[in-house]
Amino acid sequence: MHIPDSLQDLANSEVVQFLKRPKTVVRIFAGVFSLIVFSSLLTDGYQNKTDSSQLHCVLNSNNVACSFAVGAGLLALLSCLAFLALDAHESHIADSRFRTAFQLLDFILAGIPGLPGPSGPPPRCSCSLQALHG
DSSP: OOOOSSHHHHHTSHHHHHHHSHHHHHHHHHHHHHHHHHHHHHHHSEEEOTTOSSEEETTTTOHHHHHHHHHHHHHHHHHHHHHHHHHHTGGGOOOHHHHHHHHHHHHHHHHGGGSOBTTBSOOOOOHHHHHHHO
């Protein structure tokens, strides 16, 4: 391992340049936030009821909701780590088809949270329009 002689050498190193990229900073923050969501749902999402020792989900007592939330948090954390590792080795990837597939998958996974769920798009409140015309 090369130890830099000065702070200027350290600032010009490849690792520091990689960590200063906006995409890398966003991926690190996304990984930290997904870890917080995943760990808080895993530790506080299930609680014992006073009359039984079995764990129950605090999300409307629906075990599917808790399982989905924990799975989504874990998937978000793992995808952040995977894409961060692929970003680190991006300059060493020679195959343009793999690089294009990697960028397309990144784009698709970034857009999934913005899609409407099974219940359709979020409802829009027209309360202010009714108050104006009412």
